[in-house]
Amino acid sequence: MDATVTGAATGTAVGTATGPAIGTATGAEQPPGLRLDLAEVPLREANDALRALPDGARAELLNPAGRHNLAVGLTTACEVTIAGPAGYYCGGLGERASITVDGPAGWGVGENLMSGTVRVRGDASQSVAASAHGGLVVVEGQVSLRAGISLKGGTLAVGGDAGAFCGFMAQAGTILIGGNAGDGLGDSLYEAVIYVAGTVRSLGTDARVEDLADEDVERVKQLVEVCGFDHIDPGNVTRIASARQLYHFATHNHDAY
Amino acid sequence: MYETNHTFPPGVIADIQERASEGRYVIRGMGARRRVPMFDDLLLLTASASRYPLEGYRERCETGTVLGTRNASEPVVLEIPITIAGMSFGALSAGAKEALGRAASEVGTSTTTGDGGMTPEERNSSETLVYQCLPSRYGFNPADLRKADAVEVVLGQGAKPGGGGMLLGQKVGSRVASLRTLPEGIDQRSASRHPDWTGPDDLRIKIEEIREVTGHRVPVYIKIGATRVDHDVKLAVAAGADVVVVDGMQGGTAATQEAFIEHTGVPTLAAVRQASDALADLGLTGEVQLVVSGGIRSGADVAKALALGADAVSLGVASLIAMGCNSPTATGPDGEVLDVADDYRRMGTRPGDCHHCHTGLCPVGIATQEADLEARLDPGAAATRIANYLRSMAMEVTMLARACGKSDVHRLEPEDLVALTIEAAAMARVPLAGTSWIPGTTR
Numbered sequence: 001m002d003a004t005v006t007g008a009a010t011g012t013a014v015g016t017a018t019g020p021a022i023g024t025a026t027g028a029e030q031p032p033g034l035r036l037d038l039a040e041v042p043l044r045e046a047n048d049a050l051r052a053l054p055d056g057a058r059a060e061l062l063n064p065a066g067r068h069n070l071a072v073g074l075t076t077a078c079e080v081t082i083a084g085p086a087g088y089y090c091g092g093l094g095e096r097a098s099i100t101v102d103g104p105a106g107w108g109v110g111e112n113l114m115s116g117t118v119r120v121r122g123d124a125s126q127s128v129a130a131s132a133h134g135g136l137v138v139v140e141g142q143v144s145l146r147a148g149i150s151l152k153g154g155t156l157a158v159g160g161d162a163g164a165f166c167g168f169m170a171q172a173g174t175i176l177i178g179g180n181a182g183d184g185l186g187d188s189l190y191e192a193v194i195y196v197a198g199t200v201r202s203l204g205t206d207a208r209v210e211d212l213a214d215e216d217v218e219r220v221k222q223l224v225e226v227c228g229f230d231h232i233d234p235g236n237v238t239r240i241a242s243a244r245q246l247y248h249f250a251t252h253n254h255d256a257y
Numbered sequence: 258m259y260e261t262n263h264t265f266p267p268g269v270i271a272d273i274q275e276r277a278s279e280g281r282y283v284i285r286g287m288g289a290r291r292r293v294p295m296f297d298d299l300l301l302l303t304a305s306a307s308r309y310p311l312e313g314y315r316e317r318c319e320t321g322t323v324l325g326t327r328n329a330s331e332p333v334v335l336e337i338p339i340t341i342a343g344m345s346f347g348a349l350s351a352g353a354k355e356a357l358g359r360a361a362s363e364v365g366t367s368t369t370t371g372d373g374g375m376t377p378e379e380r381n382s383s384e385t386l387v388y389q390c391l392p393s394r395y396g397f398n399p400a401d402l403r404k405a406d407a408v409e410v411v412l413g414q415g416a417k418p419g420g421g422g423m424l425l426g427q428k429v430g431s432r433v434a435s436l437r438t439l440p441e442g443i444d445q446r447s448a449s450r451h452p453d454w455t456g457p458d459d460l461r462i463k464i465e466e467i468r469e470v471t472g473h474r475v476p477v478y479i480k481i482g483a484t485r486v487d488h489d490v491k492l493a494v495a496a497g498a499d500v501v502v503v504d505g506m507q508g509g510t511a512a513t514q515e516a517f518i519e520h521t522g523v524p525t526l527a528a529v530r531q532a533s534d535a536l537a538d539l540g541l542t543g544e545v546q547l548v549v550s551g552g553i554r555s556g557a558d559v560a561k562a563l564a565l566g567a568d569a570v571s572l573g574v575a576s577l578i579a580m581g582c583n584s585p586t587a588t589g590p591d592g593e594v595l596d597v598a599d600d601y602r603r604m605g606t607r608p609g610d611c612h613h614c615h616t617g618l619c620p621v622g623i624a625t626q627e628a629d630l631e632a633r634l635d636p637g638a639a640a641t642r643i644a645n646y647l648r649s650m651a652m653e654v655t656m657l658a659r660a661c662g663k664s665d666v667h668r669l670e671p672e673d674l675v676a677l678t679i680e681a682a683a684m685a686r687v688p689l690a691g692t693s694w695i696p697g698t699t700r
């Protein structure tokens with residue numbers, strides 16, 4: 001913990017042998033805002049401190065070391081930077097906050113997000129943005145299996161490749177893949193739409209390629225700008241959506257299940 | 258005289274012929290109809306010379322129940338050990354959900370949300386509300402999570418362990434569809450696996466996430482459909498459960514394939530003893546609470562479940578029956594009694610035999626989303642009926658507990674039971690009546 005860090009924006013300063021581990025950076029060389037060193041501050045206290053941040057406040061989590069459940073359940077429009085790898089469910093169940101992971105992230109990053117943004121400046125593991133109802137999850141690197149599973153209105157943008165079963169049972173929202181998509185893309189999709197800039201290894205059950213309309217290009221263009229994904233040409237992506245053939249159960253669909 | 262064909266009796270023949278002509282299998286509501294070993298197969302050994310009874314209607318017998326003492330700073334405190342199980346708005350009408358909440362609040366117990374999220378009506382009418390986190394995550398959100406008095410992570414259900422859920426299109430009206438973020442009128446599938454974890458190690462982290470978001474305030478339950486009960490209870494505990502809910506195969510559903518309902522899982526009687534033994538093996542009896550459900554109907558059932566190690570029971574189907582399910586009458590627009598027997602007939606059934614919740618055409622306004630049918634249920638009157646029923650059960654439990662010499666229903670124990678059948682004796686691990694023989698345990 002930097003010795004120049006003093007005071008506590010939240011009033012919950014935790015003293016340590018080397019100085020307060022929760023504090024507000026005041027030195028000119030420090031970014032403004034709360035800095036929490038996870039090597040010293042227990043996760044629970046760190047998350048409590050983040051949840052107490054007002055709108056517009058900034059915070060940085062140091063030494064995350066792949067800890068799970070970082071910055072979960074935030075409700076204010078604060079900005080949180082996680083300076084290193086994050087474990088499972090980083091930024092999950094969040095509203096309004098902007099969270100950046102400066103490194104890779106584990107399972108379920110941005111899961112059940114309601115609003116706000118979670119950006120991963122590395123790769124992410126399985127089930128990115130699972131069941132996200134709103135907000136934006138950006139992964140600059142690649143994502144593993146089942147990204148965007150059961151998506152419920154949120155937006156997921158991946159700079160690189162996506163593993164198998166991306167968009168499985170995704171109900172609503174948008175998924176953009178800047179690289180290639182793996183097997184079973186969009187399996188059992190409902191109303192979510194997937195755009196892929198690269199190749200699609202195989203489509204899942206009831207997913208189909210559809211023509212790209214002007215609104216699609218506009219939507220992708222906006223996302224590309226927000227995410228900074230210059231390598232994606234919005235007019236040159238493949239649109240995947242549900243063929244809606246499995247919306248009603250029937251035994252004659254047996255082969256498709 | 259024809260000999261009965263036990264492999265192809267007339268019902269099986271009719272079923273095969275229907276599948277052949279229509280190309281479909283049976284989907285229905287409610288729980289297992291077949292006879293399986295059940296609490297009726299046990300008897301309580303009340304006091305005589307060797308035990309000293311307490312005075313019925315006079316001496317105090319405690320029913321207070323606390324769930325979730327392991328980790329939560331605010332465990333669930335109930336006045337009776339009988340709770341209301343998770344049933345969704347969607348499967349049930351808004352009025353039915355409201356009635357369950359009002360009744361539970363009136364008698365000092367909890368009710369539970371279901372697949373499809375928490376409605377404001379339900380939250381407002383329920384003093385103690387358990388919020389389910391299901392694989393589908395329909396309507397699941399952090400704001401409602403923070404309003405919950407406990408969270409129940411659902412891994413399975415007794416009627417369909419491993420099977421996920423379904424809500425047929427006729428019940429997916431505009432409000433249900435929008436709560437679940439789905440197109441109106443589709444046959445809705447609820448996932449069988451959670452989207453963001455697979456095994457108990459992941460689940461442990463998931464539960465920690467829920468605790469973080471709820472400030473480590475409320476208990477986290479894990480609900481399992483009874484199959485490999487011993488292993489599953491131990492894994493649920495390892496994953497951090499404060500309370501394990503075990504739902505036996507008689508547990509109900511709003512709509513599931515009959516193959517699941519009748520052919521999967523184990524009976525509640527077998528599950529409760531396995532679950533309580535699993536907790537005892539771990540040395541966690543009393544620290545992790547056990548709730549059992551699946552076909553509980555009376556105070557006698559509750560007493561036997563508690564004696565076998567449950568801390569509380571949960572009611573689904575029985576609470577619907579209390580409110581008027583399978584009744585030949587409903588409430589008319591002006592509060593008059595409405596004869597609805599014809600409506601049952603139109604669904605191909607009759608009062609007393611209905612399991613047609615999947616159709617959305619519930620004649621008594623409970624399992625429907627159609628406004629004119631919903632209007633047949635008066636939530637206030639329904640709440641009174643459920644509360645009456647719950648109180649009568651609680652009275653029965655205390656009556657039986659007192660007769661066993663217990664001043665607290667939670668002191669009922671396996672030693673207070675014998676079994677009428679060898680199967681029940683083996684499952685409950687209590688002696689066959691009139692013997693000291695516990696099959697599989699003693700000679």
Ligand code: SF4
Binds near residue numbers: 577583584612624
């Ligand atoms: S009466 Fe209604 S709630 Fe009861 S089984 Fe029939 S449809 Fe279901």
